Ligand SMILES: C[C@@]1(CC(=O)O)C2=NC(=C\c3[nH]c(c(CCC(=O)O)c3CC(=O)O)Cc3[nH]c(c(CC(=O)O)c3CCC(=O)O)/C=C3\N/C(=C\2)[C@@H](CCC(=O)O)[C@]3(C)CC(=O)O)/[C@H]1CCC(=O)O
């Protein structure tokens with residue numbers, strides 16, 4: 562059984578640190594920024610790969626610190642993602658994060674993670690997060706691609722229609738739920 566609990570974070574209100582500036586750091590930072598372009602994000606690394614620098618150019622709020630990680634970098638953070646090539650450093654950072662009740666993800670190291678990144682399907686306002694409980698990120702990627710393909714773009718119109726209706730509904734909470742269930746009961750998605 563997958564016992565992970567998914568939540569949807571407002572990353573523009575949280576302060577996230579990515580330790581590392583190479584391929585894996587780019588993968589994790591781009592996963593965050595693809596979903597939350599306004600994410601408040603800092604990367605610290607003595608070396609930033611060209612690809613990372615090019616990608617991050619489009620996100621002026623992202624702060625780059627070109628030096629080795631220091632424990633003071635953890636001050637004021639809400640989330641930390643370790644993505645360097647130094648495992649001992651990751652173990653040390655994870656330890657201090659635990660002491661400070663800071664949520665920490667160590668890329669590709671499930672044992673050290675408080676949370677995993679998921680595979681994310683996005684269609685307008687609809688977002689679906691997929692987890693395989695760490696069993697197979699590749700399968701998660703395949704399922705994402707499948708869902709992206711079968712969920713129609715028109716889902717956004719449906720969502721906007723429902724939003725408009727729910728704003729106009731009068732009556733008590735139970736009556737609203739009944740009306741909304743009635744409205745959506747025959748909804749079938751076809752491509
Ligand atoms: C979803 C996604 C999010 C993201 O990172 O953005 C993500 N990994 C992605 C891709 C991917 N990662 C890897 C491959 C190579 C093929 C393969 O191994 O399958 C591919 C596929 C590819 O790149 O094509 C390597 C890998 N990953 C982990 C390990 C360690 C281990 O399993 O022990 C190793 C071996 C490293 C090594 O060999 O040394 C571990 C984790 N990777 C997770 C997330 C978490 C579990 C998510 C879940 O429950 O499914 C978890 C536990 C922790 C974390 O990192 O958060 C993103 C897909 C985005 C998308 O396209 O939709």
Ligand SMILES: NC(=O)c1ccc[n+]([C@@H]2O[C@H](COP(=O)([O-])OP(=O)(O)OC[C@H]3O[C@@H](n4cnc5c(N)ncnc54)[C@H](O)[C@@H]3O)[C@@H](O)[C@H]2O)c1
Nearest residue numbers: 580581582583584585586605606607608629630645646647
């Ligand atoms: N590239 C991949 O897709 C991949 C896949 C599986 C596993 N890995 C493993 O993941 C690790 C990272 O891979 P990568 O390709 O991102 O490497 P990389 O060389 O591109 O990046 C490593 C980053 O870590 C930074 N770093 C090193 N010491 C640091 C410190 N003290 N403080 C802050 N940053 C520091 C470096 O400056 C660099 O930016 C490696 O151990 C690699 O074997 C990589």
